[in-house]
Each structure stands twice: as structure tokens, then as C-alpha cells.
Amino acid sequence: MAAAPHRGSPPDSTLEVFGDAVAAAAARHLALSPAASMQELAEAAGVSRATLFRRFPSRAALVAELCEAAAEAFARAVEEAAPADGPPPQALARVLDALGRLAAVVGLLGLQPLQEHVEASLLARTAATEEALRDLVRRGQESGDFRVEVDPEWVLTMLTWLLVGAADGVRLGRLTAGSAQRHLAATLTAALHRPGGPPRHP
């Protein structure tokens, strides 16, 4: 009987990422339990299995749609943080702040086993975003703010997997969302910033 419990103000940021409540609930459950069946996902979303199939033609389509929404959110967050603008340290801070808030939402979806072509499509969607982040790293290295010995590729790896780790730590109750976000930012900052002094512009 509980179709759409629209109450006062849903503090749930997954909603705005995944569009509707069913998708959001399914995403949450799928993140905790990657092998969940359509039955389980329907229960988690509070609808019947039939309704879930009406909304998503197949399980693969469901997973693909959720992962694409997550990738989209990731890409938009980075874009809005404008990594190409202003001094690299500040740009990095903006990016980390934006991504930290996404951890709980999209982190664990990164673990989802995907079909080949879906994974390729996701990589294609985020390729430009990743390149923008690599550019930021290189820009900071040229300006003297960031360590030159850090591979931009490793920065992407850190970003991706520490996001997942933050989400997992929160899931296991080992970290709070706030502390995870702070530690994520602090770690990336420490890894990138040169220990000595910031810039020198000859």
C-alpha cells in the first residue's frame, strides 16, 4: 500500500542521483549485496517483483542504468568542481570536496560486475572526466605545487578506490561519512602536495 511515501523532506541524496525512489533503493541494496536477485531488490525497494520488471526490462538493464547514473554523477561532480580553473591546490580541494560527498552514493557501485559493452560505455563516458583530472595533476606538477614523481594514473587509481574504501568503511561501521570524507581529502592532498614549499615561478 505504500506507493510513494513523499513526506516532509527526504535527506537522501541518492534520490537525486538515481531519479526515482525504486532505483535509489535498488542501488543501495545492490551496493551492499552485489549478487542480489531481482526478488531481493524488489523487496528492498518496497515493490513487487513484477513492478520492478515493469520499470526495468531485465536485471542487466537495471544494473546498467544504475551504474550509468553513478558514472554520470561522478562526471558531473568533477565538471562542476572546474578542475581546470584557478590554482591547482584549490582546484584539487574543490574536486575532493565534491567527490567526497558522492562516496556513499556511488562508491560501492564501482564494484559491480558488468557486461563487457556496458563497462566500455561507462569508461567512454568518464574518459573525458579522467583526462581532466590527469590534466589537473600535470598542471599542479608544472606549477610546482604537486610532486612530480606521482603518476597521474596512480592519482586516478587512488581516487577511485579510496572512494570505494570510504563507502565500504562507512558500510562496516568503521568510519562515519564525515570522517571518511575528511580523510579521503587529506590523503590525496598529502600524497600530491610537495612537502617542501608550494610554488616557485621563475
Place this chain on the structure above:
Amino acid sequence: MAAAPHRGSPPDSTLEVFGDAVAAAAARHLALSPAASMQELAEAAGVSRATLFRRFPSRAALVAELCEAAAEAFARAVEEAAPADGPPPQALARVLDALGRLAAVVGLLGLQPLQEHVEASLLARTAATEEALRDLVRRGQESGDFRVEVDPEWVLTMLTWLLVGAADGVRLGRLTAGSAQRHLAATLTAALHRPGGPPRHP
């Protein structure tokens, strides 16, 4: 647990972790493809499905055994690095060196979806190891070598997931095993070490 067929000189470090060649091959394939069927795993190991079932009574048993071997290797590597001995910076370096070499072997197995009780058993096995690592962090903080604002819990999270990330980066061809290991160590070191000066012992 069958006997180990010791032949000439296997250059494959997965062998010594997983005991026999069948288990090692299955582990490698399972890491790349977490949803692989017994058919696929048998082919990857170069044996028939029947033989795979003779070696492992069920798929769950296979996954459990591989993950337990990985956890065992992780725990042993940390123990042998003696995190409680000597100055914290050196102890940390030993631990990171040992774990970096394990990345390719055990990293991706951490992603495996496990049954509840198996996961619990793994966590129980590694609890002491994790506590030893937390102790190392705290010891370094008390000695003034490490930043006090870093949560030991976050260090474990970083360690775990950057290990996975390193393995994944190598799998995707984005990083080489050597560079991944170096970056892993550099990142943890940068995240932990105090930027100013090492110790002060009043």
C-alpha cells in the same frame, strides 16, 4: 589440503600462496572475473569440471579456500614484517614492502562476494593482524613520526583498498606491478608521515 608438487622453479608467486597449480589458476581467473562458473574456472586451470569438483566439493568451498589462503598470506606477510619492532617509519616501510609484493596475488580476491560466515571467519583471522597495524600507527603517532590527525582505521582502509586498486590498475594495463608497488608505498608514507620534522623526545 593435498601435497605440493614441487618441481623445478615456478616463477609464479601465486603458487606458493595457493598451494597447488589448480587453485592458483582458479584464483587468477576468479580475480579477473568474479562471476566465473565452475566450467570457466576448470578451463582456466586446464582441468575438467569433474576434476575441479573432486578437488573442491563445491564452488562456495573453492572461493572460501582461496580467500582464506589470501587472508593467510596477508596476515603472514604482515607478521613477518614485524610491525611492532624498531622505529615506526622503518616498520611501516617493511610492512608496505611486504604488502606491495602481495598486491597482484591477493588484491582482487578482496572483491569476492562471500557468504556471511566465511566473511566473518576471514575477519576473525585477520583481526589480530589489523590490530597490529593499528598499533603501529598509534606507536608512530606517539613517537612523533606520524600525523596524529590520521585515524588508524582509515589507514587500514587505505591499505586494503589501495592494494585492490593497485591490482586493478595492473589488470587494466594502466600501471606496471613495480610502479604500483612504489606508488602504494609512497602514498601511505606521505599520508602518515608528519610534514614538519620526525621525532621530538622530551
Place this chain on the structure above:
DNA sequence: CTCGCGTGAGACTTAAACGTCTCAGATGAG
């Protein structure tokens, strides 16, 4: 040569999940 052991091949049963379909009840608009 012959025995015994392990392996590969493949048939078979079972279990679980996917995906389709139908039908009855609830709800809201006109």
C-alpha cells in the same frame, strides 16, 4: 600383461533465478 588409480567426457537431476503472463484489487479522474 594386468591391475589400479586418476582423469576427461558427458549424461543426468536439481535448484534458483530470470522473464512472461494473467488476474484481481485499489485508486483517482471525469
Place this chain on the structure above:
DNA sequence: CTCATCTGAGACGTTTAAGTCTCACGCGAG
């Protein structure tokens, strides 16, 4: 009131992979 629509419940067929079993082959030991 009536109709259109959406939903839940559940039956149903299909597929896929797990797990079991049998049998024939190869190979080394005695």
C-alpha cells in the same frame, strides 16, 4: 458510478549452472 491505470500476487516456462554419477581411456607399478 465508471472507466482507465497501476500494482501485487502468483503461476508458468525457460535457462543456466551446480552437483552427481557412470564409463572409458591412459599410464605407471608390479
